[in-house]
Amino acid sequence: MKKDFYLTRYALIIKRLERSPATYPEIESYLLNSFEFQDANIVSYSIRTLQRDIKDIANLFNFDIHNKKKGDNRYYIESRPVMEVDEYNQRLLESFQIMNAVNSQPDLAQFVYPETRTPRGIQNFYDLLFAIRNKRILEFQHFKYKDQSITSRKVHPYALKESKDRWYLIALDTKDEKLKAFGLDRISDLEVSKAGFKLQQRFNLKDHFKNAFGIMNLEEEPEKVVIKSTKEQAEYLKSSPLHHSQQIEKETEKSVYFTYDLYPTYDFIQEILSYGNQVKVTQPKSLIEKIKETLKQSIQQYDDSASDQ
Template sequence: MAINQLNKYVWLVETIHRARKRGGITLKEIQSRWLDSDISEGTELSRRTFINNLHAVEELFGITIECGSGYRYHIECGDCFEEGSARNWLLNAFSLNVMVGNSRKLKDRVLLEDMPSGRNYLEDIIKAMRDNRVIFISYYSYNAEKYNEFDIHPYFVKAFKKRWYVIAYSPGTDDVRCYALDRMENVIISDKVFKMPKDLEPADYFKDCFGITNNKDSEVQKVVLKVDAFQSNYIRNLPLHDSQKETKRTDEYSIFEYHLKPEFDFEQEIFSNMDAMEVLEPLWLRDEVAERLRNLMKKYKI
């Protein structure tokens, strides 16, 4: 239900944004397009609901929709759709669902990756982020095999490998950590307010990382991978990291160089391509992958 409501907000933003070159769009036109889309579920868009949605869009995304001359609505936000902006990223997270939902013919022909962890608490966490509100969560620990209850300061959210994570400060541990939404049993927005650290830039937080692991004690290192020619095609077109450089290319293999923190998520990526990748540097990472391969061979009695 929460995701469906977010999709409606995104539909409204995109509908108005697409009309920007012709000076905006009237409420009557919006209502007509609303009924033509599957997201309406055959229900008319009343003026009252429309106004409520405008307020929700401003609160959730920081996007102001204004009514100009000729009663035409337009988005009053210069950087809302800039590449890499938080708003653009968040809108893109839901926009494909909206586009597919608008076409009955394509609905069964576009198969989207399911991200169930965002269904329950994503909207609440976004609301808390908007107002810098502390949230109380019940979070499952795999090590202790039980739920622990504590407060966190939600800084930003990130999607990775079909899961949503909130990166938050935990007063109990005095540390910034990643919390998976699918391990939460309860989320309560409190009245307590926190201050965002002035030196925290969400876009830069993971710039030296692969995935959602960012150990503050880890250092950026040079990692060199030897990848067979076939798999290199995929890595070349979809780099593993922004620092990726192809330093050598032959008919049999390519050499890729990275500068990042080689944490657990990156090692998992290498291991998932173990028949096509070889770690050349650093030596400790090569030895670690080799040890995992030896353990795997024991399991298969090779």
């Protein structure tokens, strides 16, 4: 079976079991009759592959598929409270399900219009997942935008993270023993070593990402951030929170105040600026000053535009 088809299988298995518990023959029939399997000309799906897929789904999406064994021998997804579902795994799962829905019907291009920007570097996605799951050392060349330099890296891969249509490898750089983020679009000459590594317990990625916004400095402490939003913009923020820690502090006749527990990174500042006059930061003072300085520099660029002629 094609190695690049595994994500499609995962999404289909999850979709079937979200509907109701199912036996292996029922799952096999569902997969083989799906448009995805038919388009890929796949005509068999063994119980051994199902058992392997179930283990991989548990590792990738952080939830378990169980088998009742006694009685009807059906597989089912363990139900959990919504708040326990990991934010990043849920995003990943939703993305795969959308991708499969679009790819299953070529004529959907007539009435489905996704973003035209596609993430670069994802040709290494499978190899990176393999290295992460099997704890294999990675070696690659990494291009740095800031000084246009290329450096050789040897890392212990820990996770993959998406931010603003870009994917990043979160890995321990063996040169200085620091956790870093490497853009997949800037990775080349990737080699998966046969040598393995042991995870360092001092790095708890769930804790690191808990207060993350975008790709941030993983060692910074979170702060309480308060923003004031117009009523209209607040409806968008309520339906699609900026961060999982978002809470409503208070509402007035014209405004809604939201609080966040995160470290205000460059990515977060850019996000706030994208809302223009619909959103204003009221706390902390240090973040207010950073935003004011950014806005001053932006205005200055336009004031100096005459000199560019």
